[in-house]
Amino acid sequence: MPESTIAEKLIKLRYMHNLEREEFAEQLNFHWDTVEGWELHNIMPKPQNIKKLCEFYNVSLEFFHIYYKIYFDNPEEKIKAWKEKNNYTYEDLMDMLGVSHSAVARLMNGKIKIGL
Structure with missing residues (x-):
């Protein structure tokens, strides 16, 4: 099948x-x-x-x-750790991910989950 x-x-x-x-x-x-x-x-x-x-x-x-x-593998936590390790700002993440400042903030605060 x-x-x-x-x-x-x-x-x-x-x-x-x-x-x-x-x-x-x-x-x-x-x-x-x-x-x-x-x-x-x-x-x-x-x-x-x-x-x-x-x-x-x-x-x-x-x-x-x-x-x-x-x-279910906590990608948001991995992004946070990556952000901190590389000293990226929200603006850096906005540019890299192609999303708004509020989307980055919601992602960092666990308000949204990553979707594919």
Whole structure:
């Protein structure tokens, strides 16, 4: 079975455990139509739901996409450490990242997470 999309990977994971959509949803305390949206309508699961799936079925975050590994690996903290190590200002980061001053400030204060 191909698995190039999150939906295809979810279906594969469900099939690997011989579960119907409703059973799969019930095991994880999701509503069946949530899972249906992910599988049939390519609605992207929230990162926290992907993490829950990975923990429950003992699969790596990378199974779904490298983005999820990065998301849960505190990239904001690494950017802060990199900023401090190199004595960069917010203006330096604005130029390097191509974002506004307020976006840099929210990133440094943990108000936003990095998205890909």
